[in-house]
Amino acid sequence: MAIILLFTLKLCCPKDEALNLSSKLVNTEVFSKSNSVKKVFVKKKVLIENYFNYLDSIVEKYQHLTPYDLNEHVLVRANPWIIDTLQNTDYYRMMAKDSFVYNQKKMIAxxxxxxxxxPNSIQAKKISDRFQNTLIDINIPEFKLRIYEDSIKLFEFPIRVGTNEKKYLKMSGRIQDLKTKTGKGSIISHVRNPRYVNPVNNHEYFVTKRDDGKVTKLPQIPFIETELNGLRHGQLIHPTTNPITLGKAYSNGCIGTKEADAWVIYYYAPINTETQIRYNLSVVNDRGDTIRLKDIYEFTKKN
Known part of the structure; x- marks a missing residue:
C-alpha cells in the first residue's frame, strides 16, 4: 500500500513535493514510534576520557529517529543517574571514601x-521547557551560585570569585581588572575538554596540588562561558581543584565551583541558558533575617 501511495505521489505531484510529502509520512511514522521509550544498553564500561565521544555517538545514531532535537543535555537530563555518577568522581568525595584517584579521566562514567x-517526544518537550525556564544566578559577595526553574530554587552552590585587584596577564597582554563582572546574559559556549592555562604567565599545566597536599592529574570537567550585557569578558564557570578557596575572592575573574557541583551546573545550563551575575550586599538568610554582606570589592568606599 505504501509503495502504491508513493508511486501515486510521483505521478500527481512535482518531484520536490513528492519527496517532501513522503518525508513527512516517514517522520509521522517515526513520531508515533517515538512515544514509546527507547533503551540503549551500555555494552562495556565507558571511561570519562571517552564519555563525551560515547554520548555523541548515541546522539548521532538516534537523532534522525526522533522528531525533536536530541542532544547531549536532553539525553543526560532524561537519565539523571548519569549526573549522580559523574558527581561521585569528585576527588574529595573519593578521598572521603579512602580512595585516592590520581587520574580522574580513567574513572568510569x-x-x-x-x-x-x-526520551520520547513528550519527555523531551518537558525537558526542553525546563531549560527555557532555567536561570543561573550568581551573587558575588555572597559567594553563591543558584539554579532556578521559574521561581523555584533547585540548587545552591558555594563558589569563589575574582580578586579585588588589577594584574598584568600574559594571556591577554595587558593589565586586567580581576573582579568578577556583573550583568545579565546567557551561556554561550561549553568547553568539554578544557586546557588548563595560567593566565598570568600563559603556561599550560597538567597536574594540580590538592588541598591535602597530594598531586593529581587535572580532571576533565566542562568549562562554561558566559556573555553579559552583550560582552564576553572571558569569565568562565568551572571547577576548582582546591575547594578550600570557595567562599573567597581568589580567582582571576572566573567563578570556581566544586568538581561535583560543576557537573550539575553544566547539565542544567545548555547554550542560551539565562544567566545573571549580581553584586547585592543586602540578602535574606535561611532564617529569614536580612543581613548585610562584606563589601569585598569596596564599592561603597568608592561611592
Whole structure:
C-alpha cells in the first residue's frame, strides 16, 4: 500500500513535493514510534576520557529517529543517574571514601550493563521547557551560585570569585581588572575538554596540588562561558581543584565551583541558558533575617 501511495505521489505531484510529502509520512511514522521509550544498553564500561565521544555517538545514531532535537543535555537530563555518577568522581568525595584517584579521566562514567533511555517526544518537550525556564544566578559577595526553574530554587552552590585587584596577564597582554563582572546574559559556549592555562604567565599545566597536599592529574570537567550585557569578558564557570578557596575572592575573574557541583551546573545550563551575575550586599538568610554582606570589592568606599 505504501509503495502504491508513493508511486501515486510521483505521478500527481512535482518531484520536490513528492519527496517532501513522503518525508513527512516517514517522520509521522517515526513520531508515533517515538512515544514509546527507547533503551540503549551500555555494552562495556565507558571511561570519562571517552564519555563525551560515547554520548555523541548515541546522539548521532538516534537523532534522525526522533522528531525533536536530541542532544547531549536532553539525553543526560532524561537519565539523571548519569549526573549522580559523574558527581561521585569528585576527588574529595573519593578521598572521603579512602580512595585516592590520581587520574580522574580513567574513572568510569558509565558502568557496563547500565541502560540509557532515549526520551520520547513528550519527555523531551518537558525537558526542553525546563531549560527555557532555567536561570543561573550568581551573587558575588555572597559567594553563591543558584539554579532556578521559574521561581523555584533547585540548587545552591558555594563558589569563589575574582580578586579585588588589577594584574598584568600574559594571556591577554595587558593589565586586567580581576573582579568578577556583573550583568545579565546567557551561556554561550561549553568547553568539554578544557586546557588548563595560567593566565598570568600563559603556561599550560597538567597536574594540580590538592588541598591535602597530594598531586593529581587535572580532571576533565566542562568549562562554561558566559556573555553579559552583550560582552564576553572571558569569565568562565568551572571547577576548582582546591575547594578550600570557595567562599573567597581568589580567582582571576572566573567563578570556581566544586568538581561535583560543576557537573550539575553544566547539565542544567545548555547554550542560551539565562544567566545573571549580581553584586547585592543586602540578602535574606535561611532564617529569614536580612543581613548585610562584606563589601569585598569596596564599592561603597568608592561611592
Amino acid at each position: 558509565l558502568p557496563m550493563g547500565n541502560t540509557l533511555v532515549i
